[in-house]
Amino acid sequence: MTKMLEKAPVLLQQPLDEKTFRLRLGAAQIARQVQPGQFVHIKLLAPGGSLLRHPFGVAAVDVDGGTLDIIYRVTGPFTRVLTTLAVTNEVSVLGPLGQGFDLSAQRALLVGGGTGLAPLLFLSARLGSSKTDVLIGGKTETELFWQDLFRPFVGHAFVTTDDGSCGTRGTVMAVLPGLLLKGYDRIYTCGPSPMMKAVAHECMLRRIACQVSLEKYMACGLGACLSCTCQGREKRMKICTDGPVFWSSEVTEW
Amino acid sequence: MVSSLLKTDMAGLHLKTPLIAASGTFGFGIEFADLVPLEQVGAVCVKGLSLTPSCGNCGQRVVETPSGMLNAIGLENPGCAYFLEHILPKLQTFDVPVIANIYGHSIEEYAAVAQALDVNGVSAVEINISCPNVKQGGLAFGTDPQTAAKVVKAVKANTHKPVITKLSPNVTDIVALAQAAEEAGSDALSLINTLLGMKIDIRTHRPVLGNMVGGLSGPAVRPVAVRMVYQVAQHVRIPLIGMGGVERVEDVVEMMMAGASAVAVGTANLYQPDTLLTLTRELQDYCVREKVSCVQDVVGQALPQGKQSMPYFQKKEKV
Ligand SMILES: Cc1cc2nc3c(=O)[nH]c(=O)nc-3n(C[C@H](O)[C@H](O)[C@H](O)COP(=O)(O)OP(=O)(O)OC[C@H]3O[C@@H](n4cnc5c(N)ncnc54)[C@H](O)[C@@H]3O)c2cc1C
Ligand SMILES: Cc1cc2nc3c(=O)[nH]c(=O)nc-3n(C[C@H](O)[C@H](O)[C@H](O)COP(=O)(O)O)c2cc1C
Ligand code: FES
Numbered sequence: 001m002t003k004m005l006e007k008a009p010v011l012l013q014q015p016l017d018e019k020t021f022r023l024r025l026g027a028a029q030i031a032r033q034v035q036p037g038q039f040v041h042i043k044l045l046a047p048g049g050s051l052l053r054h055p056f057g058v059a060a061v062d063v064d065g066g067t068l069d070i071i072y073r074v075t076g077p078f079t080r081v082l083t084t085l086a087v088t089n090e091v092s093v094l095g096p097l098g099q100g101f102d103l104s105a106q107r108a109l110l111v112g113g114g115t116g117l118a119p120l121l122f123l124s125a126r127l128g129s130s131k132t133d134v135l136i137g138g139k140t141e142t143e144l145f146w147q148d149l150f151r152p153f154v155g156h157a158f159v160t161t162d163d164g165s166c167g168t169r170g171t172v173m174a175v176l177p178g179l180l181l182k183g184y185d186r187i188y189t190c191g192p193s194p195m196m197k198a199v200a201h202e203c204m205l206r207r208i209a210c211q212v213s214l215e216k217y218m219a220c221g222l223g224a225c226l227s228c229t230c231q232g233r234e235k236r237m238k239i240c241t242d243g244p245v246f247w248s249s250e251v252t253e254w
Numbered sequence: 255m256v257s258s259l260l261k262t263d264m265a266g267l268h269l270k271t272p273l274i275a276a277s278g279t280f281g282f283g284i285e286f287a288d289l290v291p292l293e294q295v296g297a298v299c300v301k302g303l304s305l306t307p308s309c310g311n312c313g314q315r316v317v318e319t320p321s322g323m324l325n326a327i328g329l330e331n332p333g334c335a336y337f338l339e340h341i342l343p344k345l346q347t348f349d350v351p352v353i354a355n356i357y358g359h360s361i362e363e364y365a366a367v368a369q370a371l372d373v374n375g376v377s378a379v380e381i382n383i384s385c386p387n388v389k390q391g392g393l394a395f396g397t398d399p400q401t402a403a404k405v406v407k408a409v410k411a412n413t414h415k416p417v418i419t420k421l422s423p424n425v426t427d428i429v430a431l432a433q434a435a436e437e438a439g440s441d442a443l444s445l446i447n448t449l450l451g452m453k454i455d456i457r458t459h460r461p462v463l464g465n466m467v468g469g470l471s472g473p474a475v476r477p478v479a480v481r482m483v484y485q486v487a488q489h490v491r492i493p494l495i496g497m498g499g500v501e502r503v504e505d506v507v508e509m510m511m512a513g514a515s516a517v518a519v520g521t522a523n524l525y526q527p528d529t530l531l532t533l534t535r536e537l538q539d540y541c542v543r544e545k546v547s548c549v550q551d552v553v554g555q556a557l558p559q560g561k562q563s564m565p566y567f568q569k570k571e572k573v
Pocket of ligand 1 (some may be wrong): 039071
C-alpha cells in the first residue's frame with residue numbers, strides 16, 4: 001500500500017461532546033486505500049502550530065466523496081489547535097499508515113473506551129451489523145454519543161459507565177466475561193492499555209482470538225525513527241508499521 | 255533528473271547533490287521510498303549500527319519542544335550482521351550512496367563495526383562519537399579530543415572507506431574536537447549531533463523521557479549548528495557536512511555559506527517526509543536564480559575571506 005501525502009481541506013468540524021470532535025478531511029487518495037485500524041499522521045499548516053505530526057485512527061471514510069473522518073479528544077496543544085480549524089483551513093495528511101484489523105471474523109465483538117472507539121467505528125462499518133456487536137466503556141453517560149454513532153453498524157451495543165449513569169456500572173470487564181460465552185469468534189479492542197490488557201487476558205482464558213490496537217508517542221509514523229518500538233513475543237516491533245493492530249498473543253509490553 | 259549544478263564531490267564521495275539524509279531520521283532509506291525517489295538523494299546515512307542488536311531505551315522516547323524535539327531512542331538497531339544480510343541488499347537496489355553510521359561502547363567495538371561494514375554497497379562510514387564510553391564512566395567519546403582521536407584512528411585502521419567523524423555539540427571547544435578528528439585521519443566531519451536537553455512533566459513531577467535526558471534537534475538548534483560549522487570551517491583541511499534544523503532551502507544555503515560542502519536533513523524528514531525531494535528542486539532553482547555555476551560555489555561565502563578562509567580550499571589549490 002503506497003503511503004501518500006495530501007493537502008487536505010477541512011470539510012466538517014462537529015462537536016460530539018465538550019471535549020470530543022469529529023473532523024472531516026478531503027483526502028481522496030488516502031480515503032480510497034485506508035483500511036480499518038490504519039491511521040493518518042496529521043500536520044498543522046498554520047504558522048506557529050506544532051512542528052511534529054500527530055497520529056489519529058481513521059473513524060470513517062467516504063470513498064466516493066473522497067473524505068475521511070477522525071474523532072479526536074482535546075488533550076493538549078495539538079488537539080486544541082485542531083478545534084480551531086474550520087472549513088477553508090487545510091492540514092497535511094500522511095497515510096494510510098500501519099497495519100489494520102484482520103477482517104476475517106464471523107461474529108465479532110468490538111470493545112473500546114474513549115477515542116479508542118474511533119477506529120472500531122470504521123471497523124464496524126466494514127464488518128456490517130449482522131456480524132458485529134460493540135461494548136462501549138465510558139466514564140459517564142455524556143460520553144455515550146458513541147452509541148448513536150455505532151447504531152447503524154452493529155447488532156447490539158452494550159454499555160458500561162464508571163458511575164453507572166448509563167448501562168452497567170463499572171468497566172467493560174464487568175460484562176465482558178458473560179459476553180464471551182455468546183459465540184464470538186473474534187474480539188477487537190482499542191482504548192486505554194489497562195483495559196486492552198484485561199480484555200486480552202480474558203480472551204486468552206476463553207481461547208478467543210483477540211486483536212488489540214496499541215499506542216505510543218510517534219514521530220515519523222513510517223518506521224524510521226524508532227520512537228514507537230516495543231518488545232513483541234518474538235521480535236522488536238514498531239507500532240507505527242508492524243501495528244498499531246497486533247494479535248494480543250504477540251504483545252508483551254502494554 | 256537531478257541537475258548537474260548540484261554535483262558534489264567530497265572526501266572521495268561522488269554525490270549527485272549535497273543533500274544527505276541524516277542518521278536516525280531516515281531509517282534505512284527504504285521506509286521513505288514511497289515519498290522520496292531515493293536516486294535523487296545525495297546520500298542516505300542509515301540509523302546508527304552497533305556490533306550486536308540493541309533494544310534502546312524504555313519509556314517515552316520522543317517529545318516535542320518549542321521548534322524542535324527531544325529524542326532518547328537509545329540507539330536501538332538490529333546490529334551489523336542483520337543490516338548486511340537483510341537491509342543492505344534491498345537498499346542497494348536503489349541508486350544512492352549509503353553512509354553507514356556506527357557506534358560502539360568501547361574503542362574495540364567501534365573498530366569491529368567498521369571492519370564488519372567494510373563491504374561493497376557501503377560508500378562511507380560515519381562515526382557517532384556521542385555515544386557513552388562505558389569504560390570511562392559513561393562520558394561520551396566525543397567530549398574529549400584524545401579519546402575521540404583514538405576512536406577515529408581505530409576506525410581508520412579497520413576500513414577502506416572514507417571516514418566521516420560526527421561531532422557532538424555538547425563541548426566547550428568544538429574546534430579542538432574537529433582538529434583532533436582531522437589529525438587522527440578523519441576524511442570529513444559531520445556537525446552537529448543533538449544537544450543534550452530535558453523536559454519535565456509538571457503534573458507528574460517527572461522527566462517526560464524514559465531516559466530522563468534526550469537530544470534536542472530541529473529548527474531550534476539551527477543557529478548553534480551554523481555557528482559551529484562557521485567556526486570549524488576556518489580551522490580544518492577536510493570537508494564538512496553541516497546539519498541541525500535544516501528544513502527550507504534558505505537553511506541549506508545558510509549552512510553552505512557557513513562552510514559546509516554538504517548538508518544533512520534530520521528532524522524535518524520526520525515531520526515533512528518529502529523534505530529532501532522539495533529541497534533538491536528548490537536548491538536547483540536557487541542556483542539558476544542566483545546564477546551560480548555550481549552549488550559548490552556557495553560553500554564558505556559567509557566566511558571573512560570567503561573560501562580563502564577555509565584551509566580545505568587552500569590545500570586543494572596548492573596541489
Ligand atoms: C496509532 C494512534 C492512533 C490514535 N488515534 C487517535 C484517535 O483516533 N483519536 C484521538 O483523539 N487520539 C488518537 N491518538 C492519540 C493522539 O495522537 C494524541 O491524543 C494527540 O497526539 C495528542 O496531542 P496533544 O498535543 O493534543 O496532547 P499532548 O498534551 O501532547 O499529549 C496528550 C497525550 O497524547 C499523547 N501524544 C502526544 N503526542 C503524540 C504523538 N505524536 N504520538 C502519539 N501520542 C501522542 C501523549 O503521550 C499524551 O498521552 C492516537 C495515537 C496513536 C499512536
Ligand atoms: C530520532 C533521531 C534519531 C537519531 N539517531 C542518530 C543516530 O543513530 N546516529 C547519529 O549519529 N545521529 C542520530 N541523530 C542525530 C541526527 O542525525 C542529527 O545530527 C541531528 O538530529 C541534528 O539535525 P536535525 O536538527 O536536522 O535533526 C538522531 C536524531 C533524531 C531526531
Ligand atoms: S514513529 Fe517513527 S518508527 Fe514509529
